[in-house]
Amino acid sequence: MKPLASPKNTLDKNMLGVFRYSRRAIELVWQTSPALTLGLALATLIAGVLPAAMAYIGQLIVDAVVAAMARYQQDQVLHYQTALNYVVLEGILVLAVAAAQRALTAQKAILQGLLGQKVNLMILEKAQTLTLSHFEDSEFYDKLVQARREASSRPLALVNKTFTLLQNALSLSSFAVLLWHFSPWALVLLVCGALPAFIAEAKFSGDAFLMFRWRSPEVRQQNYLETLLAREDNIKEVRLYQLGERFLARYATIFATLFKESKRLILRRESWGFALGVISTLVFYGAYAWIVRDTIIGVITLGQMTMYLLLFRQGQGAVSTSLTAISGMYEDNLYLSNLYDYLEQETPQAKAGLLVGPVPHDGIRFEQVSFQYPGSDKPALSEVTLHIRPGRSLAIVGENGSGKTTLIKLLTRLYHPTEGRILLDGLDLREWNEAALLTRVGVIFQDFVRYQFTVGENIGAGDNARFDDEAGWQQAAALGKATDFIEHLSQGYQTQLGRWFKGGQELSGGQWQKIALARAFMREDADILVLDEPTAAMDAQAEANIFQHFQAHTKDKMAILISHRFSTVRLAHEIIVMEQGHIKERGTHDALLAQQGQYAHLFTLQAEGYR
Numbered sequence: 001m002k003p004l005a006s007p008k009n010t011l012d013k014n015m016l017g018v019f020r021y022s023r024r025a026i027e028l029v030w031q032t033s034p035a036l037t038l039g040l041a042l043a044t045l046i047a048g049v050l051p052a053a054m055a056y057i058g059q060l061i062v063d064a065v066v067a068a069m070a071r072y073q074q075d076q077v078l079h080y081q082t083a084l085n086y087v088v089l090e091g092i093l094v095l096a097v098a099a100a101q102r103a104l105t106a107q108k109a110i111l112q113g114l115l116g117q118k119v120n121l122m123i124l125e126k127a128q129t130l131t132l133s134h135f136e137d138s139e140f141y142d143k144l145v146q147a148r149r150e151a152s153s154r155p156l157a158l159v160n161k162t163f164t165l166l167q168n169a170l171s172l173s174s175f176a177v178l179l180w181h182f183s184p185w186a187l188v189l190l191v192c193g194a195l196p197a198f199i200a201e202a203k204f205s206g207d208a209f210l211m212f213r214w215r216s217p218e219v220r221q222q223n224y225l226e227t228l229l230a231r232e233d234n235i236k237e238v239r240l241y242q243l244g245e246r247f248l249a250r251y252a253t254i255f256a257t258l259f260k261e262s263k264r265l266i267l268r269r270e271s272w273g274f275a276l277g278v279i280s281t282l283v284f285y286g287a288y289a290w291i292v293r294d295t296i297i298g299v300i301t302l303g304q305m306t307m308y309l310l311l312f313r314q315g316q317g318a319v320s321t322s323l324t325a326i327s328g329m330y331e332d333n334l335y336l337s338n339l340y341d342y343l344e345q346e347t348p349q350a351k352a353g354l355l356v357g358p359v360p361h362d363g364i365r366f367e368q369v370s371f372q373y374p375g376s377d378k379p380a381l382s383e384v385t386l387h388i389r390p391g392r393s394l395a396i397v398g399e400n401g402s403g404k405t406t407l408i409k410l411l412t413r414l415y416h417p418t419e420g421r422i423l424l425d426g427l428d429l430r431e432w433n434e435a436a437l438l439t440r441v442g443v444i445f446q447d448f449v450r451y452q453f454t455v456g457e458n459i460g461a462g463d464n465a466r467f468d469d470e471a472g473w474q475q476a477a478a479l480g481k482a483t484d485f486i487e488h489l490s491q492g493y494q495t496q497l498g499r500w501f502k503g504g505q506e507l508s509g510g511q512w513q514k515i516a517l518a519r520a521f522m523r524e525d526a527d528i529l530v531l532d533e534p535t536a537a538m539d540a541q542a543e544a545n546i547f548q549h550f551q552a553h554t555k556d557k558m559a560i561l562i563s564h565r566f567s568t569v570r571l572a573h574e575i576i577v578m579e580q581g582h583i584k585e586r587g588t589h590d591a592l593l594a595q596q597g598q599y600a601h602l603f604t605l606q607a608e609g610y611r
C-alpha cells in the first residue's frame with residue numbers, strides 16, 4: 001500500500017462554487033418531472049413570501065387591538081370586527097403555509113424516488129458504452145462507484161437545498177420590503193449582520209476537507225479494506241491467514257490521518273461560526289433596542305414594533321437555515337461534479353460498421369499485431385501473426401503472463417491492437433459492425449461470471465435471443481457435460497445459484513465451469529469459440545474429454561483453447577507457444593515434438609508427472 005498522501009485542494013474556492021451544480025441539478029429534476037418541479041417552485045414561492053405577509057398581518061392585529069382599546073375607553077362599545085378579521089386572515093395564512101410546507105415535503109419525497117431511479121439508469125446506461133480500459137482506470141472506476149453509491153439521494157439533496165435557499169431568500173427579500181418602511185438602515189443592519197456568517201460558511205464549505213473525505217486515494221484504500229474485512233468472497237482467506245487485525249490496524253491508521261484533518265477543519269469552522277454569530281446577535285439586539293426606543297417615543301406603533309421584531313427574528317432564522325443549506329451544498333456539488341465527470345466521459349462512437357467481410361470463410365488473421373496496455377511500459381504482445389481457418393482449432397500455451405489472454409481480448413475487440421491488424425473474413429475488426437462481430441464470437445474466460453440467477457438463466461446468458469429457451473438450455477448443458485449434476489439439483493434448471501439470494505445453491509468450481517461451458521455451447525450462431533482455461537478446475541481427463549467433445553461439435557467453426565494441460569492441447573490442429581508476447585513455436589503436436597523445442601520439453605515434463 002502506498003504511503004498516505006497529503007490532501008490536495010484541487011477545487012476552486014470560489015464561494016459561488018456552492019451553486020455551481022444547482023442549475024444542473026434543477027435541470028435533472030425538470031427532466032424527471034416538469035410538473036413536480038413546477039409544483040416545487042410554486043410551493044417554495046408560497047412558503048417563501050407568506051411569513052412576511054403573516055408578520056404584516058400581525059402588525060395590523062396589534063394596531064387594530066390598540067385602536068379598539070382606545071375607542072372602547074371612549075365609548076365603552078366593543079369594536080371587535082376589524083381585529084377579528086385580521087385574526088381570521090392570519091389563521092388562513094397559517095393554513096396556507098402549512099399546506100405549502102406539506103406540498104414541498106410530499107413533492108420532494110416523490111421526486112426522490114423518481115430522480116434516484118433516473119440517475120441510476122443514466123449511470124448504468126453510460127457504463128454500457130464504456131470500454132474495458134475505462135474500468136481498469138482506478139480513478140475513473142472510483143467515479144463510477146461513487147456516482148452509484150449516492151445516486152438516489154445526492155441530486156435531490158442539492159435541489160432541496162437550492163430551493164431552501166431560494167425560499168429563504170424570498171422570505172428575506174419580503175422582510176426587506178417591510179423593513180424598508182421602518183428604515184433603510186435597518187435593512188443594512190440585517191444584511192451586515194448576516195453577511196459575515198454567510199461568507200464564512202461558503203468559504204469553509206468549500207474547504208478541501210470534503211474533497212479529502214470524498215475522493216482521496218486514502219478513502220479508496222479504506223473502502224477496499226472494508227470489502228476485504230466484510231465481504232463473503234474475501235473473508236475466507238482473511239480469516240485463514242489471520243489478516244483481520246493487520247487490516248483493521250491499517251484501516252485505523254488511515255482514519256487517524258483523515259480525522260486529524262477533519263477535526264482541525266471542524267474546530268476552525270465552528271469557532272469562526274461562533275465569532276461571526278456573535279456579530280449577528282449583537283446586530284439583532286442593537287436593532288431591538290432601536291425599535292423599542294422608537295416605539296416608546298411614538299415614531300412607530302406597537303403593532304409595527306411587533307412586526308419588526310418578528311421580522312428580525314425570522315430573518316435571523318432564515319439566515320441560519322440558509323447557512324445550514326450552504327454547508328451541505330458543497331458536498332452535494334462534489335457528488336454532482338463527480339457524476340457529470342463520469343457521465344460526460346468521452347466514449348468511442350459506435351460506428352455502423354460492416355456486416356460481412358470481403359473474403360467469406362477466410363477465418364481470423366493476426367497480421368503483425370502488437371499491443372501495449374494503457375499505462376504499461378512494456379508490450380503484452382509483439383508482432384503476432386497467425387491464421388485460423390473455419391473448421392480448425394488452435395491451442396495456445398505459454399507461461400503465465402506470456403500474453404495468451406491478451407490475444408483473446410484483442411480478438412474479441414475489447415482492446416484494439418497498438419500496431420498491426422486483426423482480420424475476420426478479410427475485414428479489419430475495427431470495420432466490423434459490433435453486433436455482427438459479437439454474434440460470431442463465444443468466449444468463456446478463466447474468470448467467467450457466476451451469475452446469481454437460476455441454472456437455466458446462467459446457461460441462457462450465452463445467447464441473448466434464447467435467454468429463456470429451456471430446450472436450448474438442456475441441449476447446451478448436454479454439450480457442456482453438465483446434465484448429470486443439474487438433474488440432481490433440487491429444482492433442476494430452475495435452481496437458484498450462488499449465495500446472494502435466498503434458497504441459492506453454491507456449486508463447486510468444476511460444476512460452475514460446466515455451466516460456463518454450457519453457456520458457450522448455447523451460442524449456436526457463433527463460429528469462433530474460445531475457451532480461456534475455463535476447465536482448470538477439472539481433472540486432466542475430464543478436460544481432454546470436454547475439448548474432444550467440443551471439437552466434434554464445432555466442426556465448421558474456429559475453436560481456440562488456452563490451457564496448461566498438454567493432454568488437451570495436443571488434440572488441437574495447431575498449437576502456438578507464447579513467450580513474453582511473442583509466438584515462440586508453432587505447429588502440430590507431432591511437429592512440435594519433433595522440433596525438440598520448448599513445447600517438447602514442457603510436454604515431456606508434464607507427461608512424466610502423469611506416469
Ligand SMILES: Nc1ncnc2c1ncn2[C@@H]1O[C@H](COP(=O)(O)OP(=O)(O)OP(=O)(O)O)[C@@H](O)[C@H]1O
Nearest residue numbers: 136373376380398399400401402403404405406407
Ligand atoms: N489489464 C491489464 N493492464 C495492464 N497490463 C496487463 C493487463 N492484463 C494483463 N497485463 C499484462 O500483460 C501481460 C500478458 O498478460 P496475459 O493476461 O495476456 O497473460 P496470460 O498468458 O493469459 O497469463 P496466464 O497464464 O497467467 O493467464 C502480463 O505481463 C500482464 O502483466
